[in-house]
Amino acid sequence: MAMKHFTIQDAATMYGVKEWGYGFFGINSKGHLEVYPTRDENLSCDIHEVVTHLHKKGIRTPVTLRFPQILATRVTELNEAFHKAMKEYDYEGDYQGVFPVKTNQIKEVVDHIVKAGYKYRYGLEAGSKAELMIALSMNLHAEALVTCNGYKDESFIRIALLALKAGRNVLITVEKMTELPLILKVAKELKVEPLLGLRMKLNAMGSGKWESSAGDHAKFGLNTQEILDTVDTLERRGLLDSVQELHYHIGSQITDIRKIKAAIKEATRVYAKLVKRGVPLKYLNVGGGLGVDYDGSRTTFHSSMNYTMEEYAADVVYTTKDICTQEQVPVPNLLSESGRAIVAYHQVLVVDVIGLIDTTHTKYRVELSGQEPQILKELAYTRDNISVKNFAEMYHDAITQKDELITLFNLGYLGLDDRAKGEILFWEVCRKLSRILSYKSLKYIPEEFQDLNKSLADKLIANFSLFQSMPDHWAIDQLFPVMPIHRLKEKPTLSATLCDITCDSDGKVEKFIDLKDVRDEIPLHEPKSGEPYYLAFFLVGAYQDTLAMRHNLFGSVNEAHVIVNEDEDFRIQQIVPAQTTDDVLKSVHYDPDELVEGPTRRRKISANSDANEALKTALTEQRKLHTYLEMN
Numbered sequence: 001m002a003m004k005h006f007t008i009q010d011a012a013t014m015y016g017v018k019e020w021g022y023g024f025f026g027i028n029s030k031g032h033l034e035v036y037p038t039r040d041e042n043l044s045c046d047i048h049e050v051v052t053h054l055h056k057k058g059i060r061t062p063v064t065l066r067f068p069q070i071l072a073t074r075v076t077e078l079n080e081a082f083h084k085a086m087k088e089y090d091y092e093g094d095y096q097g098v099f100p101v102k103t104n105q106i107k108e109v110v111d112h113i114v115k116a117g118y119k120y121r122y123g124l125e126a127g128s129k130a131e132l133m134i135a136l137s138m139n140l141h142a143e144a145l146v147t148c149n150g151y152k153d154e155s156f157i158r159i160a161l162l163a164l165k166a167g168r169n170v171l172i173t174v175e176k177m178t179e180l181p182l183i184l185k186v187a188k189e190l191k192v193e194p195l196l197g198l199r200m201k202l203n204a205m206g207s208g209k210w211e212s213s214a215g216d217h218a219k220f221g222l223n224t225q226e227i228l229d230t231v232d233t234l235e236r237r238g239l240l241d242s243v244q245e246l247h248y249h250i251g252s253q254i255t256d257i258r259k260i261k262a263a264i265k266e267a268t269r270v271y272a273k274l275v276k277r278g279v280p281l282k283y284l285n286v287g288g289g290l291g292v293d294y295d296g297s298r299t300t301f302h303s304s305m306n307y308t309m310e311e312y313a314a315d316v317v318y319t320t321k322d323i324c325t326q327e328q329v330p331v332p333n334l335l336s337e338s339g340r341a342i343v344a345y346h347q348v349l350v351v352d353v354i355g356l357i358d359t360t361h362t363k364y365r366v367e368l369s370g371q372e373p374q375i376l377k378e379l380a381y382t383r384d385n386i387s388v389k390n391f392a393e394m395y396h397d398a399i400t401q402k403d404e405l406i407t408l409f410n411l412g413y414l415g416l417d418d419r420a421k422g423e424i425l426f427w428e429v430c431r432k433l434s435r436i437l438s439y440k441s442l443k444y445i446p447e448e449f450q451d452l453n454k455s456l457a458d459k460l461i462a463n464f465s466l467f468q469s470m471p472d473h474w475a476i477d478q479l480f481p482v483m484p485i486h487r488l489k490e491k492p493t494l495s496a497t498l499c500d501i502t503c504d505s506d507g508k509v510e511k512f513i514d515l516k517d518v519r520d521e522i523p524l525h526e527p528k529s530g531e532p533y534y535l536a537f538f539l540v541g542a543y544q545d546t547l548a549m550r551h552n553l554f555g556s557v558n559e560a561h562v563i564v565n566e567d568e569d570f571r572i573q574q575i576v577p578a579q580t581t582d583d584v585l586k587s588v589h590y591d592p593d594e595l596v597e598g599p600t601r602r603r604k605i606s607a608n609s610d611a612n613e614a615l616k617t618a619l620t621e622q623r624k625l626h627t628y629l630e631m632n
């Protein structure tokens with residue numbers, strides 16, 4: 001029987017790259033992963049070549065690759081989506097977005113976004129004083145907005161109002177009633193008329209993990225009465241013209257377009273009623289929440305979404321216009337604060353696999369001589385006789401026998417050799433059972449066996465820290481696509497889960513994207529000795545960099561910014577070196593000089609001063625190196 005060749009199409013289907021890759025990623029004829037930063041098939045480069053090139057220059061994995069052209073593509077796509085929808089529905093207002101700095105504050109990232117957004121008068125949103133300082137430093141279009149959300153104290157407000165006075169379009173969103181008197185006080189003192197937004201609490205909720213961002217109990221926003229009170233206060237002070245924006249944010253990663261429509265409907269009604277009361281609102285800010293389809297399934301699952309960016313823009317524009325027409329008020333200029341959807345795609349984390357944990361003893365098989373203790377003979381009998389007809393019963397036998405094996409060992413009746421043989425026999429039973437369960441003829445698989453494959457999965461150890469590089473996978477079960485960046489013409493032989501190199505048993509990836517469900521393991525290749533095996537995690541550009549934790553003192557990883565040129569060529573625009581061991585030690589208050597001198601000074605080990613000197617040299621060298629393993 002001729003075996004069908006494993007092709008790159010098979011690999012594409014296996015890893016779902018066409019679905020989640022959204023035209024930014026694909027597989028080339030070499031079986032390597034290819035990036036298309038403008039989603040144009042004529043401009044691309046080979047990610048494996050980039051990683052090999054970096055490796056030769058001493059930039060080791062784990063390495064973060066940033067593709068600035070992807071950022072520019074996303075900024076353009078978002079703005080064009082709104083412009084197109086506005087044209088289509090004859091919308092008489094404008095679109096003017098702001099990028100929420102909190103989704104990725106890295107300087108180069110914000111720089112690229114601002115540059116790409118200049119012609120769209122794209123602005124920035126800040127949620128803290130530090131983020132406001134970033135926003136004010138950027139070279140924005142003169143008409144671009146800087147919006148200030150989040151809780152604010154007097155100095156936050158003072159900076160915002162001084163920047164306004166100095167000519168920047170800084171808009172302060174009132175999140176809480178107590179902020180208003182502070183804003184009015186500082187504004188009076190500085191003799192400046194503030195630009196204000198009102199953040200409202202909507203009844204419409206987001207869904208999934210960020211549901212609590214909206215509704216009556218939301219942390220932020222004003223309820224209906226508070227909005228009315230604020231408007232009255234401002235009117236009494238003759239400052240009604242300051243209220244330019246109505247704002248809401250119902251949470252991040254809204255998976256269901258119906259929630260988005262419900263929110264915009266409710267918000268536009270509030271807008272219209274306020275306009276009719278004489279509030280001269282100019283902007284309706286629909287907040288963030290535009291999702292990213294991490295698993296490519298286009299469903300309402302938490303790591304997916306059931307709409308596209310174009311549909312999102314069209315629905316927001318259409319609904320706003322529809323309700324304004326009903327209410328007979330002019331349409332507002334629309335403002336949105338999409339962060340995740342702008343930055344998620346541009347960042348890829350490449351890691352090398354450093355080994356395999358053979359939990360199930362795949363490399364071993366036991367042959368009995370006949371002299372072994374009874375319990376081993378029983379396990380061998382189970383192994384040799386388990387079949388389609390009796391697998392449930394035989395599997396229960398095997399479990400009892402394994403328990404007995406351990407009991408006998410603990411009581412001192414068995415030696416280490418016997419215990420080892422017994423354990424191997426047990427896993428042989430499990431592997432045979434797994435093959436039986438995969439027979440197509442089997443109509444019904446009892447529930448107790450459904451997790452069996454999970455326990456038989458191979459564990460690959462990858463050189464990275466989950467806590468540093470993908471904290472959201474640990475914290476909120478967010479799924480990120482992962483796949484090899486090479487060997488994609490070769491059929492994977494392992495069904496594996498991943499472990500990181502932290503000493504934390506939570507430092508693992510055992511949930512993977514799938515079009516229908518969540519997978520417990522993914523097909524991967526057996527690492528070849530002497531040859532690196534690289535995996536990449538995708539769509540990690542939003543939120544992960546600054547949520548990162550230094551668990552086990554693994555610091556930030558090497559970073560390369562890659563520009564793709566014509567003819568499949570690329571240029572490394574910038575390298576940001578990983579945090580050194582020195583950096584992370586200082587971050588927890590150690591003096592690295594002391595750490596080098598200390599161990600050699602404390603004892604007078606005159607007998608072995610050579611070792612002492614060598615230790616000093618080794619420690620001194622490590623100070624300058626990154627915190628990860630160097631395996632190849």
Ligand SMILES: *Cc1c(COP(=O)(O)O)cnc(C)c1O
Nearest residue numbers: 249252253288289337338339340
């Ligand atoms: C976090 C946040 C955003 C960004 O949300 P995304 O879902 O990442 O687009 C926008 N606006 C506010 C007020 C936020 O807090």
